[in-house]
């Protein structure tokens with residue numbers, strides 16, 4: 001049987017980026033039918049619906065939200081979906097882990113969404129470091145002054161799995177954390 005990580009990675013692909021690769025459609029809020037997804041995963045990976053439920057429950061990052069007969073990714077979409085999240089006041093500082101190579105551009109342009117629907121921010125330095133370390137090269141942690149951003153009317157959302165989301169972080173609100 002397929003490894004859970006392979007199934008989970010494919011679920012991220014179809015629920016965030018390319019539903020058509022599983023022959024699926026997402027509704028405007030990112031949901032798709034759980035049984036239909038299980039059918040696709042069964043054919044492709046030989047897993048049962050119970051396996052898929054276990055993968056959802058055991059996902060360390062709680063990437064997927066199962067709600068009755070429907071499922072969606074909690075965050076990370078590149079396809080346009082409205083997660084329906086209400087703005088939430090964040091802690092005074094949030095963090096973003098990135099690579100040293102990207103720093104010169106980020107310090108000019110600020111953090112921008114790239115391929116996703118939001119800029120992703122972490123609640124603590126440890127999480128930001130894990131995000132940065134997914135990619136090769138030297139990691140850098142940026143500190144985001146959310147208080148100053150909110151004072152200008154910028155808003156933040158908290159995904160169902162604890163990732164902070166915002167539209168963009170202009171460079172004046174970023175500080176590079178010392179090593």
Ligand code: HQG
Pocket residue numbers: 061063076097098099102105106109110111112113114115116119120121131163
């Ligand atoms: C960088 C994981 C140049 C940004 C994590 C990042 C996260 C810029 C990359 C989630 C830039 C985009 C998202 C600019 C931003 N110039 N580079 N102006 N602005 N960047 O993958 O935050 O494991 O879209 O620093 O937990 O790395 O998939 O975003 O390095 O929540 O569930 O451009 O992915 O979740 O990369 O990671 P990404 P991210 P999962």
